[in-house]
Amino acid sequence: MKNLGNDHVNLDQKAYNQLKTMILDQNLKSGSKIYQEKLAVDLGISRTPLVNALKKLEQERLITAIPRKGFYIREFSKEEMVNIFELREVLEGLAARRASLRITGSQIKKLNDLLTGLKTSEAGGSVEKYAKADRRFHHFLIKLGGDDLLFDILETYSVITFSYLVKFRGGLVRPPKETLPEHTAIIEAIINKDPERSEQAARDHFKRSREKLIKDFEEESQNGSL
């Protein structure tokens, strides 16, 4: 008989989920210190599961721990953000390659639906809607191409990326008009079950975004618009 009882959600997990959204939504400000006792009371739990969640988030780099001093909300520097894009570049390249090798009929349909979503929101002119469609597409892609390990790594850093983009750039690095053809290229290559082209298309997409990001950062620091 199947064991349905394995979905026990413990306080660690709840604390982790809450903290993570608080951080990504900026309800906990970057750089600020965590006062364990207070936060634990606020969350209605004890320090034990709170600290467990903090340690987990530390491993994801959303939090810094300084021994004997405490936990601090971390903020990603521009360099780190660029590095995360570089990481996603090769990993989503791999995911796209793998996706092209194992995609099924119903998944092709889903992929086409996602493409339609991107196209209509681009045509509709809503950056926010496009950003969401973008997110759904990448999420599906990594689900499609990733084993557990690859998916988890990519999901962690995708979420961080999206949160960062929403915070500082209205959700996107580049305008839909520019990225839509790239998304189309990735999807077409995967549907055609062409691994080389799928990987290359995904990498190109990220590479262009990364280069735009670097360019913008350089301009920012030049005209001091920081």
Next chain:
Amino acid sequence: MKNLGNDHVNLDQKAYNQLKTMILDQNLKSGSKIYQEKLAVDLGISRTPLVNALKKLEQERLITAIPRKGFYIREFSKEEMVNIFELREVLEGLAARRASLRITGSQIKKLNDLLTGLKTSEAGGSVEKYAKADRRFHHFLIKLGGDDLLFDILETYSVITFSYLVKFRGGLVRPPKETLPEHTAIIEAIINKDPERSEQAARDHFKRSREKLIKDFEEESQNGSL
């Protein structure tokens, strides 16, 4: 003034280190359950830091946690091992690319020394020595090309790979005679500061090992030599 006092090593860390070596050295057998109270006593600590270490190892996939049941030493399946090789393939490709772009004179010297190490141990005919030189080379490569994030991910899965190879294959996937030219190619490309070629060489190296691994697994399951 610089704060030198931040090197406080807490029990979490010590427990983590000990457990990790115990797992990788098979002192804790795959599949076996962790009896927290007993293990804590054995390590001379309480359950609190032990559980912290276990949770950290769970995030690295060396341990499985089943809610309300406990922690179990995990073992990597063949498929997972192949997936890890695939991950390292793209990530060390990236590390090699990055290394080629930022390598300095003294690092070139060190890289040449590592190559000499590989050559002499290949000539000497000791697989074990070659495996160690191989390990040192890859470690230096990811140190060279990785930012903190990339380094950490690669280091985690490199260590797992090496432990697996030592356990099941005497330390290597393929004989030194076969891999030495590949190592040489990677090093030469990096020294020549050629990013494309560096990445490609590193990827080829891993791809060949991965394919050998798959082939061996298939043969194993065919003639039942498992």
Next chain:
DNA sequence: ATATTGTATTTTGTATGCAAAATATTATGA
């Protein structure tokens, strides 16, 4: 003997207690 129910034991998840370290506050002297 085998299955089923009930009882005892172990183990986990979480809160709490407490010493040591870090931080804030006050007092003292230049």
Next chain:
DNA sequence: TCATAATATTTTGCATACAAAATACAATAT
């Protein structure tokens, strides 16, 4: 007034206590 020392408060790191869940064991019925 400002720096330094002394003291009080807060916070961390870790151990421990304890209820609830899981497991092992025993008793009873089939």
